[in-house]
Amino acid sequence: MLRQWQTECLERALIQLSSKMPHFLCQATPGAGKMLLAAVLTEALIKRGDIDYVVYLGPTRAVVNDARRTLEKVLNRSLDGRLGSIGVTLTYHALSNRLVSLQQLGQNGHVLLIWDESHHASAPGGQVHQANQWGLALIALERHVRFTLALSGTPWRTDGSCLPLLRYVEATDLPSNSSDSLPRVPTQKHLIPDYVYTLKEAIQDGVCRYPTIELVDNHSIGITRTHPRTGRKEARQYASIPQLLKHPGVHYAALLHDDAPLQHVLTLGINRLSTLRQHDPKAGGLVVAASIQHAEEITQRLEDAHQTVCLVTSHDPTAHTQLETFRDADTAWIVSVGMVTEGVNLPRLRVCCYLSHVRTEQFFRQVLGRIIRRQTRHDGHCYFYALNEPLLRRFARRLTDDLPDELAKVEM
């Protein structure tokens, strides 16, 4: 059963996709169900006789496996890339090695190329010679496929460069009523998605949960440090974390490793999750750590607080198996550095403790997207805890600007 936005987007794509307009960009907020839309569109294009093969590209194996499950379920066909299958799913990394065979495939058949989390590929100004490896591979494949479908919740790049294959317009051509909710990249060009589904709409439609974002601060921070030149000890008081961070030599990253703020954020998360689990016993929490060592330390802290924890990092070869197990288990917490961020679908997660040192809007929204996906009628809220760092605060404010009044709160 499709949601209304998926039906609308599907109809628009089916009208638009043609030899004159072979590219379609769907920008939908994380958790809205982009992959299901992609699968249903694929099915419709096959039925219409426009395509007979689908190539899916994603950034990580976890994302690719997730997408393959959805595609196989909807199409009721195998996507292992072998004889008789209807398509193949690959990571961008793997694409470079399969490029030649895929190009040949495209020449003999009609291929739909789905490229997920599109912001990973770049081609600044559409310049082939400046594209990154993933952008290059996409451009090389483009000429051999019939249609392309780009999917992203955040279709811009932190470095401000452009995405390949897509339409950009000069800033002066931009309609005056255009949405200003996206961060403006410093370039003069703006991307025009073919369909946009915002977080605001998703919450109003009951597709996504209401996020409550709580930024932890402390109004009396005492720091004792040794003066680098005089060697004297000095004690200073700060009224807030932003004020403390203005002091040279005090870094956000150091705060993340400091006992008091770390424990405070975790305690808030633990308390919130226990409350949620009284009514929703399978509700889970996500901790995004700054490094593997940091993740191990956090795991220890959670275990000390009698929580069940699953730690997944790239150092652990069983990480992907553990991720799969966590999906349907009732373990309370999952702790990771970067493996449970982009596109990983664990809908029972409803609480997040953000303790990563990454401070980009991309990452912030991606992580929030992990807890926002709604499963039932009774799980309409999710909770995000982080430190009151100026950049994070700005991202949170910008998010709430984008939301219906009173639906999202920023507390400090």
Added chain:
DNA sequence: CGCTAGTAGATCCAGGTGAT
């Protein structure tokens, strides 16, 4: 003239992935 603040670029590092 010197000081300060801000910015751009280069370099290094860490985490993650896949090919060999």
Added chain:
DNA sequence: ATCACCTGGATCTACTAGCG
């Protein structure tokens, strides 16, 4: 196990603008 490549953060340096 090693390598190459993706991302993003931290740090250093060089340059510029503004100011007294």
